Amino acid sequence: MSGSGGFNKYRCKFFLTHNCNNWVWVNGGECAMCMANGYSDPPKKAETAKDKPADPKPADKK
Numbered sequence: 288m289s290g291s292g293g294f295n296k297y298r299c300k301f302f303l304t305h306n307c308n309n310w311v312w313v314n315g316g317e318c319a320m321c322m323a324n325g326y327s328d329p330p331k332k333a334e335t336a337k338d339k340p341a342d343p344k345p346a347d348k349k
């Protein structure tokens with residue numbers, strides 16, 4: 288039997304970061320729409336502390 292879109296098996300890598308509902312052929316890949324939109328790789332949490340300030344708010348409460 289032939290289903291519709293049987294070749295796309297993985298969620299687009301921007302499924303979470305850009306709410307993309309498209310499917311891709313490769314796990315962790317980006318769909319054509321995201322490529323056209325120029326989406327870049329989602330920021331890694333491990334690197335956020337390198338450039339950005341830890342907390343935008345000057346609050347010092349614990």
Ligand SMILES: [Zn+2]
Nearest residue numbers: 299307318321
């Ligand atoms: Zn996408």
